[in-house]
Amino acid sequence: MGAALVLALIxxxxxxxxSNSPTDAAPEATPADAGSAAPAVNSGAVxxxxxxTAAVTPAATPLPIPETTAQALQSPVxxxxxxxxxxxxxxxxxxxxxxxxxxxxxxxxxxxAASRFGLREGSSSGSGVIFxxxxxxxxxxxxxxxxxxxxxxxxxxxxxxxxxxxxxxxxDLAVLRIPEGEYTFMPVSDDIGLRVGEWVIAIGNALALxxxxxxxxGVVSALGRSRDAIGGTTLNDLVQTDTVINPGNSGGPLVxxxxxLVGINTAVLRGGSRGSTxxxxxxxxxxxxxxxxxxxxxxxxxxxxxxxMGLNLDDLTPEIAARANLPIREGVVVLGVGPDGPSDRxxxxxxxxxxxxxxxxxGTVIDLLRLLRQEFETGQEVELEIFRDGSNFTLPMxxxxxxxx
Numbered sequence: 354m355g356a357a358l359v360l361a362l363i364x365x366x367x368x369x370x371x372s373n374s375p376t377d378a379a380p381e382a383t384p385a386d387a388g389s390a391a392p393a394v395n396s397g398a399v400x401x402x403x404x405x406t407a408a409v410t411p412a413a414t415p416l417p418i419p420e421t422t423a424q425a426l427q428s429p430v431x432x433x434x435x436x437x438x439x440x441x442x443x444x445x446x447x448x449x450x451x452x453x454x455x456x457x458x459x460x461x462x463x464x465x466a467a468s469r470f471g472l473r474e475g476s477s478s479g480s481g482v483i484f485x486x487x488x489x490x491x492x493x494x495x496x497x498x499x500x501x502x503x504x505x506x507x508x509x510x511x512x513x514x515x516x517x518x519x520x521x522x523x524x525d526l527a528v529l530r531i532p533e534g535e536y537t538f539m540p541v542s543d544d545i546g547l548r549v550g551e552w553v554i555a556i557g558n559a560l561a562l563x564x565x566x567x568x569x570x571g572v573v574s575a576l577g578r579s580r581d582a583i584g585g586t587t588l589n590d591l592v593q594t595d596t597v598i599n600p601g602n603s604g605g606p607l608v609x610x611x612x613x614l615v616g617i618n619t620a621v622l623r624g625g626s627r628g629s630t631x632x633x634x635x636x637x638x639x640x641x642x643x644x645x646x647x648x649x650x651x652x653x654x655x656x657x658x659x660x661x662m663g664l665n666l667d668d669l670t671p672e673i674a675a676r677a678n679l680p681i682r683e684g685v686v687v688l689g690v691g692p693d694g695p696s697d698r699x700x701x702x703x704x705x706x707x708x709x710x711x712x713x714x715x716g717t718v719i720d721l722l723r724l725l726r727q728e729f730e731t732g733q734e735v736e737l738e739i740f741r742d743g744s745n746f747t748l749p750m751x752x753x754x755x756x757x758x
Contacts, residue, residue, distance in 0.1 A: 444552045449612050450568050455508045455537035456483045457566050457606060459558035460492055460515075460529075462500035480557035480566070480605030481505065481529065482614065483538040484648070490529040491541075491648060492604030493619050494520045497527050505531050508565065519651030523659060523755070524643050525588055525619050527604075528651040539606060539614040543645040547592065547615050549573050555596040555618055555636070557605025566605070571596035571634070577719055580620050580637050589722050590643060592616045595634035607638040617644055646726060660725040660733070661755035663694020668717045669706055681740055683716040684708045699737070699750035706740040725752070 460479045479496030483489070490505060497503055503515040518528040551573045559567035575593040594607065598621040607616035616638030650657045664687055671682040684706040690697050707715050713728065715721045729735055731754040736747050 444570070444610050446554055446568070446570055446610070449554060449608065449610055450556065452612050453539055453606070453608055454556065454566065456539045457481075457508060457556045458483060458490060459506045459561070459566070459601075460490075460496055460604065461504045461506070461561075462497045463502045463504075464499050465501050478558055478561040478601050479603045480601065480618070482604075482606040482617070483531075483536045484541050484614070486536055486538050487533050488531040488536050489518065489652070490515065490531060491617055491644065492527050492529060493617065494522050494525045494527045496604045497529070498522075503529060505529065507536075519655040519657075521647050521651060521657045522757075523657070524639060524647045526617065526639060526644065526647045526651070528648055539608075539612075541614060541641065541645050541648055543642045545609070545613055545615050545641055547573060547576065547609070547641075549575060552610050553594055553596060553615060554608045554610070555594070555598060555602060555605065555638075556608060557598075557602035557618060559599040559601045561601050567599070567602070569597040571636075574635070576640070578637060579719070588619065588637070588639070590640055590719060591619070591637040592640050594636050594638060596636055598636040614641065614644075616640055642723075642727060656757075658731045659755035660729045660731050661695060661753040662725070662750070663691035663696045663753065664701070665689035665691075666707075666718050666721065679706075679740075680743075681706065681708070683714075684740060685715050685718055685721055695750055695753040699748050701737070701739070701748065701750075702741065704741070707737055708740055708745065709738040711735045 458481045460481050462477045462479070464475050464477060477496065477500075479492055481490045481492035481496075484491050497517065498520070500517075503517070505513050505515045507513070513531045515529040515531050518530050520527040553571060553573055555569045555571070556566050559569075571594050573592060574595050576590075578591040578593045579587055579589045580591055592607065592615070594616075596607070596618075598618055602618050603620075605618050606614050607618055609615050618636065618638045621636045647657050666685045667688055669679075669681070669684045669686045674682045687696075687701060687703055687705045687707065690701055690703055707721065709715050710721070710724050710729070713724055715724070729752055731752055734749055734751050736749055738745060738747055
């Protein structure tokens with residue numbers, strides 16, 4: 354378990370046993386900052402997974418199995434008869450690619466960076482997707498960050514100069530505009546119902562190879578993943594796939610077999626190994642709920658107004674709660690409170706556990722981030738249900754606006 358979470362849980366355990374005095378060894382609360390080495394989670398960073406090994410008390414009795422879970426364990430998954438004809442059919446990728454490929458673009462950014470020898474020019478390549486008929490393009494922020502000029506190459510080879518409409522480092526998204534015209538496009542929708550196991554297609558300018566975009570196929574491996582990103586931020590609620598992603602694919606579309614835009618490819622785990630475990634087939638894409646919200650604000654404002662609490666948070670898992678002998682099993686533990694932030698002004702303390710916001714359950718940090726991004730707005734007053742000193746109570750809070758990162 355991380356030291357900060359251990360100390361926070363000690364506070365909670367002490368509260369449950371009647372002690373209200375924080376330990377003198379507890380570090381001072383620090384401002385929430387997604388760009389720090391240990392990301393401060395407010396509206397866009399998730400604290401690293403902890404290894405729970407010390408400073409907790411084992412639960413006195415095992416947790417009971419809920420009745421619904423027991424029933425589920427007694428009901429085996431029904432077997433589905435195998436259709437040999439369907440087994441021989443592979444997904445028709447070619448037709449889908451042919452339809453959507455005109456909306457996929459390659460992006461070349463010219464960057465001027467300072468060095469000890471003076472200014473140095475360089476370039477970076479990536480991908481993008483046209484998402485409006487008049488020429489708005491989605492890509493990753495890291496593809497065009499610091500660019501002095503941006504060239505977009507259409508599928509037919511036509512090259513166009515692009516201008517930046519808006520960028521957001523927290524979600525690693527950017528919107529560009531190419532000269533107005535009539536373009537093939539893939540609309541943004543947050544109502545796609547993506548499922549684990551569904552076939553998906555990645556299209557992009559992999560390795561900047563000549564001759565058009567590269568196409569790879571895989572399945573959705575998982576939903577709701579988090580991943581450290583370029584610049585020290587943490588991307589949340591990502592789509593994990595096993596499609597092959599290479600340098601230059603960043604910013605390109607992840608597409609369903611129906612030809613729907615289901616994500617923006619952004620990151621990949623690669624290399625020989627992580628520790629001693631080989632890494633294969635793990636790529637990530639930004640989900641469409643995030644893409645829809647962020648792109649709309651970038652078009653309207655040029656930036657994103659993220660609701661902000663000013664907290665450093667981590668999940669309270671059932672295992673940790675049981676070992677700490679807590680009467681609750683889910684929630685979000687407050688590891689730190691940013692000074693003079695919304696949470697500080699509301700009276701939230703280190704060691705508090707957030708259970709709900711405006712009556713909506715908060716079981717994990719991901720739950721809280723979704724609420725901040727999708728349900729609540731900057732300046733809105735919300736009511737937090739807090740567990741402290743062995744009991745639940747509510748606190749009102751006015752959400753702030755997340756500072757730029």
